[in-house]
Amino acid sequence: MIMSSTAPLPPSGRDPAAARRRRDLWILAGLFALMLAGLAALAAATGWRQTLQSFASLGLGQVALLLLLSLVNYALRGLRWHLFANRLGLATGLMQDLRHFIGGFAMSATPGRVGELVRMRWIERETGWAFERTAPLVLIDRASDLTAMAVLLALALGFSAGGIAGALPVIALALAVAYVATHPALLSRAAGYGYRITGAFKRLFVGVRRASVSLAHFRSPAVLMIAGALGLAGWMAEGVAFHLLLVWMGADVGLWSAVAIFVFSTLAGGLTGAPGGVGGAEAVMIGLLTAQGVPLETSIPATLIIRVTTLWFAIGLGLVVFPIAERLSLKAFHAHKTR
Numbered sequence: 001m002i003m004s005s006t007a008p009l010p011p012s013g014r015d016p017a018a019a020r021r022r023r024d025l026w027i028l029a030g031l032f033a034l035m036l037a038g039l040a041a042l043a044a045a046t047g048w049r050q051t052l053q054s055f056a057s058l059g060l061g062q063v064a065l066l067l068l069l070s071l072v073n074y075a076l077r078g079l080r081w082h083l084f085a086n087r088l089g090l091a092t093g094l095m096q097d098l099r100h101f102i103g104g105f106a107m108s109a110t111p112g113r114v115g116e117l118v119r120m121r122w123i124e125r126e127t128g129w130a131f132e133r134t135a136p137l138v139l140i141d142r143a144s145d146l147t148a149m150a151v152l153l154a155l156a157l158g159f160s161a162g163g164i165a166g167a168l169p170v171i172a173l174a175l176a177v178a179y180v181a182t183h184p185a186l187l188s189r190a191a192g193y194g195y196r197i198t199g200a201f202k203r204l205f206v207g208v209r210r211a212s213v214s215l216a217h218f219r220s221p222a223v224l225m226i227a228g229a230l231g232l233a234g235w236m237a238e239g240v241a242f243h244l245l246l247v248w249m250g251a252d253v254g255l256w257s258a259v260a261i262f263v264f265s266t267l268a269g270g271l272t273g274a275p276g277g278v279g280g281a282e283a284v285m286i287g288l289l290t291a292q293g294v295p296l297e298t299s300i301p302a303t304l305i306i307r308v309t310t311l312w313f314a315i316g317l318g319l320v321v322f323p324i325a326e327r328l329s330l331k332a333f334h335a336h337k338t339r
Contacts, residue, residue, distance in 0.1 A: 076234035103325035105318030125333035148231030156260035
């Protein structure tokens with residue numbers, strides 16, 4: 001996904017970056033179509049009439065509130081990205097960092113979300129910092145999300161009336177990965193083991209080992225506390241949105257149960273390795289709602305709506321911001337070259 005900013009056009013005159021963007025858009029469209037097809041098949045099996053009635057029960061104001069709560073999540077996590085960027089030593093402004101962060105959402109539905117590394121390309125063009133120097137941003141941001149979601153899931157399970165089978169291993173795995181990703185010695189050792197086990201991806205593992213050295217910038221207790229609070233509040237906003245949606249659709253399972261279902265489904269979907277967790281997250285969410293006594297004619301539209309107003313809304317915002325970030329980063333790159 002990351003290419004040199006000065007790569008010349010091939011003899012055919014076609015822009016490889018533009019071709020890649022078109023390919024990515026087709027992939028996103030295909031994933032969205034697959035999700036709709038799967039949920040539509042379930043709806044057809046359970047009866048269209050009640051499913052459509054569940055959709056019709058929501059007003060525009062309610063949908064707007066769901067989107068607003070998602071924006072709260074993105075804004076708080078964007079502030080956390082800005083905090084990490086400044087802590088690393090990048091002289092980037094708040095709006096600049098928010099542009100990078102939101103623009104990267106356009107690539108959320110890539111395997112392992114590696115497409116979000118496009119943020120590093122924009123930073124390199126605008127600041128001159130090579131990927132190896134900014135890679136710790138990706139590590140600490142992902143680790144912070146895992147930690148916040150694991151802690152929130154644990155809290156939600158503690159306050160909710162019922163549990164979720166398999167939740168404890170998911171919480172433990174998320175916290176373990178986050179712990180390794182934020183401890184330089186452990187991360188360096190893990191990268192070494194990874195290369196020896198796979199015998200491949202040498203450049204990736206070497207880059208991780210180099211990036212681990214810079215993780216010390218983020219070990220300040222104050223930074224970790226602020227970052228943790230921003231992450232918790234951000235993901236809680238989307239959990240509250242899911243709770244409100246279920247209440248509006250007549251399927252109130254309780255605030256903390258709704259938060260637990262939302263967070264667990266999101267984590268479980270990510271563990272499947274599918275782009276954006278598409279397919280896995282929806283299946284888990286519908287299954288958990290069914291276990292709570294929510295009928296399929298309600299759980300199916302609820303799942304579709306919350307995924308559209310969270311994951312796909314983020315991707316949509318990213319697609320809007322992406323060309324702006326690309327243009328401004330190229331402008332900054334060429335301005336540096338002419339000095």
